[in-house]
Amino acid sequence: MKIACVGGGPAGLYFSLLLKLRQPQHEITIYERGAPGVTRGWGVVFWNDLLDQLRDADPESAAQIAQAAFPWSNEIVDVGGTQILHGVSQGYGMKRRLLLDILARRAEQAGVRIEYHHEVTSAAQLPDADLIVACDGVNSRLRAEASGIQTDEQPGTNKYIWLGTEKVFSTFTFPFVHTSSGWVWAHAYGVDAGSSTFIVECAQETWDGLGFAAMSQAECLAVLEKIFAAQLDGHQLIGTSPDGLNAQWVNFRTITNNRWYDGRVVLAGDAAHTTHFSVGSGTRLAIEDAIALAGRLQRDEEVPVALGAYERERRETILRTQLASRYSAQWFENVPRYIGLGPRQFSALMRRRRSPLMPRISPQLYYWSWPTSREPPFVDTLRRLAGPPAVKVYGWLRQLQSRAKN
Ligand SMILES: Cc1cc2nc3c(=O)[nH]c(=O)nc-3n(C[C@H](O)[C@H](O)[C@H](O)COP(=O)(O)OP(=O)(O)OC[C@H]3O[C@@H](n4cnc5c(N)ncnc54)[C@H](O)[C@@H]3O)c2cc1C
Known part of the structure; x- marks a missing residue:
């Protein structure tokens, strides 16, 4: 054929x-x-389930991808400077360009013809x-x-822009910052030893209020660097990929x-x-x-x-x-509905953002009635009532108890 x-x-x-x-x-x-090696978008995240599928389908390209993947661990939600350990997980980030380079080289070796431009x-x-x-x-x-x-x-309904930064986020970080026009937040994760993806998102009203529509890219990056100064530690945001393509503010489309x-x-x-x-x-x-x-x-x-x-x-x-x-998209479109509950509850609800029930009932009721983590119900309740230190103490007591038994 x-x-x-x-x-x-x-x-x-x-x-x-x-x-x-x-x-x-x-x-x-x-x-x-496009040209060889040119791609829109910074880096992407994936988990071991993808690597397993790649290994089954083509071990050679899988090995190259696994070797080049940048590992990050755990997720942090930062609400106005208060950091909550949001999830214990392990994933990988990778620049889109590198992923495509590996696949294109391998496809050409196999005999596929690629006509660029x-x-x-x-x-x-x-x-x-x-x-x-x-x-x-x-x-x-x-x-x-x-x-x-x-x-x-x-x-x-939200606006987002897909940026990069030279700050390396070795923990997946969701910083939420309150501005004069509303909340602005980012999805930040490392993609290699020298850079990270930094996707900035906010409601349309916030975007209008901050005046991004009338700004040049340099002005927009300067404003965002100020907003996220605490998280970026003095590093700049990067809006232009190495190929010269400029990132744009857009609305996600399903x-x-x-x-x-x-x-x-x-x-x-x-x-x-x-x-x-x-x-x-x-x-x-x-x-x-x-x-x-x-x-x-x-x-x-x-x-x-x-x-x-x-x-x-x-x-x-x-x-x-x-x-x-x-x-999940709807949850991020309704951040103001949840963020007033305080960082700990907000983070717990964010963990359950894929729930069809959450938008339908009050966030407080949801928080107190449904498990917000994969922990056993008792531990989940303890965490919500008394916080993470109580869960730690409970863990130590359980360990002592099991040692005494053995
Ligand atoms: C902000 C953002 C962050 C994301 N983060 C992640 C993530 O962390 N993890 C994840 O798994 N996914 C992520 N994604 C999604 C992921 O990027 C896409 O789902 C994925 O790239 C889809 O692959 P694709 O090959 O279908 O399309 P694309 O990657 O979009 O590739 C389409 C290609 O077609 C070419 N093309 C388009 N039109 C033509 C034409 N007329 N003629 C010839 N060539 C054409 C384009 O130049 C492009 O190279 C993210 C997406 C966005 C927007």
Whole structure:
């Protein structure tokens, strides 16, 4: 088959790589509008579950990704200077550019052709392709022209900007800072030994009030550096990636589609679905789409049968993440509803932000009625009534008790 893949992001690169490795007889070309090594967006987070899937699918690229991944541990919520240990976890960050470099090199080694500086805005530009995999991201042009796909797009109400900084956050940090126009916060995590991602988010009214619309990028970064001075420790924010692309303030958009394929065009990655950055899953889902689509094409002889099976499989699998994403995005759109409760309660509610129930009842009632952590109910209640030191003392007593028993 002649397969054209439009878009050289994680979905397009990984799909092409896997299919070529497994079925080298296919002629696979990726059309990427950008230059080699150029990408929008700073760095992304992922967890061991993604690394495990990468190892199963292609151990060689997985080993390179695992080696280059920057480990961070634990999560901190900082509300106006009060820091709360928000979660005990271990994850990884990586610059998008590095991830794409690894995948592109590996795909080319496997025999995939990548044509950079080649924009494809219509399937009609690819008359010879038997199959077109639209991996052209959230603004997919191929999706827009495929009438059978029927896209739904829900814009979020918050503004965000995807920045970098040379301050290394080895703990995932969510600083919330109160300004004269309302709360502004960031999602900050290390992506290598010398830099971090720093996504800044706020409500539209706050954004209007702070006057970001009328500012140049340099002015905007200067204001944000002042707002987050305590967290940045004198480090600058970076709004321009090494390739010269400028970060922009935008609203997140939730994309869903009634169908994932139409004729010879099939969607994968952000073209098929988006999930809010606060659940850190978009890259994982794009990679999983690639694994599933390559697997189905390998298994089923008839392409339409493979595409149908791929759509059903992925639709079902991503449902939970899509719901989590929607509730998490809404939670961040309602920060003022929760932040007045004080840092400890706020952090506990943030941990449970994917709950469909929380927006429907009073935050206080939710806090006191539902577990806000994965701890046993007694420990959870103790933490809420008496705070983390009491939980520590309880832990020591349990240890002494079990030693005495042995
Ligand atoms: C602020 C922010 C933070 C995020 N953080 C995380 C995170 O921590 N963890 C995580 O897992 N995910 C994260 N994501 C989501 C993740 O970036 C995306 O889900 C993922 O990149 C999707 O991969 P993709 O290949 O589908 O699309 P993309 O990565 O968007 O790639 C699409 C490619 O197609 C190319 N293209 C577009 N149109 C055309 C055209 N007409 N012709 C040719 N080429 C074209 C583009 O240049 C681009 O290279 C974040 C997203 C945002 C916005």
